[in-house]
Amino acid sequence: MQLRDVAAQAGVSISTASRVLTGSGRCSPGAKNAVLAAAKLLAYQPNKIARALRAQSTRSIGMTVPWLRNPFYAELVEAVDVFLERFGFDLVLADARGSWQDEARRVHSLVSRRVDGLIVVPTEDEKSTAALAEANRSIPVVQLEYEAGNLDADYVGIDNALGVRLVLDHLDALGASSVRFVSSAIWSSASRTRLEAFLQGSEERGMQPGEPILGRFTAKFGKEAVTRILAEGPMPDAIVCASDVVALGVIGQLRAEGLSVPDDVMVTGFDDIVFAELCDPPLTTIHQPRRRLADAAVSALVGRIDGQPGDAPTRLELPPHLVVRRSSLRPPRAVAASNPA
Numbered sequence: 001m002q003l004r005d006v007a008a009q010a011g012v013s014i015s016t017a018s019r020v021l022t023g024s025g026r027c028s029p030g031a032k033n034a035v036l037a038a039a040k041l042l043a044y045q046p047n048k049i050a051r052a053l054r055a056q057s058t059r060s061i062g063m064t065v066p067w068l069r070n071p072f073y074a075e076l077v078e079a080v081d082v083f084l085e086r087f088g089f090d091l092v093l094a095d096a097r098g099s100w101q102d103e104a105r106r107v108h109s110l111v112s113r114r115v116d117g118l119i120v121v122p123t124e125d126e127k128s129t130a131a132l133a134e135a136n137r138s139i140p141v142v143q144l145e146y147e148a149g150n151l152d153a154d155y156v157g158i159d160n161a162l163g164v165r166l167v168l169d170h171l172d173a174l175g176a177s178s179v180r181f182v183s184s185a186i187w188s189s190a191s192r193t194r195l196e197a198f199l200q201g202s203e204e205r206g207m208q209p210g211e212p213i214l215g216r217f218t219a220k221f222g223k224e225a226v227t228r229i230l231a232e233g234p235m236p237d238a239i240v241c242a243s244d245v246v247a248l249g250v251i252g253q254l255r256a257e258g259l260s261v262p263d264d265v266m267v268t269g270f271d272d273i274v275f276a277e278l279c280d281p282p283l284t285t286i287h288q289p290r291r292r293l294a295d296a297a298v299s300a301l302v303g304r305i306d307g308q309p310g311d312a313p314t315r316l317e318l319p320p321h322l323v324v325r326r327s328s329l330r331p332p333r334a335v336a337a338s339n340p341a
Helices: 003-010 014-022 029-041 048-055 071-086 100-112 129-136 160-173 189-204 219-232 244-256 274-278 290-306 332-338
Strands: 060-065 090-095 117-120 141-144 154-158 179-184 213-215 238-241 266-268 285-287 315-318 321-323
Touching (some): 003 014, 071 244, 071 290, 100 117, 117 290, 160 285, 179 189, 219 244, 244 274
Parallel strands (some): 141 154, 154 315, 179 213, 238 266
């Protein structure tokens, strides 16, 4: 079905039908109603590619994430897609699969497809910079969750340090004196910030932190971390995980070793993915406000597309909050008993 068919059905010129369906120019209410009725009757679908070439816009936004198989990123993508739709943009998604090289290729591909802008969760804070900086020279780029080093682009994320402090305050109130930190290697800005906040926060609270165990944000690594902790000595009062996915692996391996959560060791996560509430026991974690993050990132990007590209980059950090569940609710007296003076 073509535009001329709609025009013929409505009894108007092709130019009038085009003005009605693209929202450009003025026409009489009668002609507008006739064109809309004809388009509906004929199930007319506009040619988006042709329209994009004329308007120099594809009405599409590219997005890359480090690991789409991580439930947190999947939930974040869904939220971004919802808000983009409200602005009339389609989402084109790319998975970096944990590789900054793959990320660079996918960013280049998205720019070549003439997306109007990019929302990027950088895979690594330093190695991601070159490809994102190149993209940012031709289209607006907004960083979400993680920051690439020295990139002159808008950023939206959470206060990661606050999230870690909330976890440590919670464990400290329960009397935990020994804690271990399990996280990814320091590839991203968030990983670095969470580690630094843990080391500083545990020292300020008089906790014994033990050596951080760093690897990947995977359940498999969480299991490996438990094996290492058991081999190194006594179990700490609490294991603080920088990701819910890691925490799920930790809990699974603890149970496989015959240890009870939270009676033998408390476990906390970070992100509040859907599985956090469903695991056994339900996981205490830091909730990231995904809808607010997505809303802020989309608003920043649309503002760049519609606004002045010369404006200085903005940086927004939203506050997370602690969600307390059974994985950390060991009675304070039990903690004290397991750590005699």
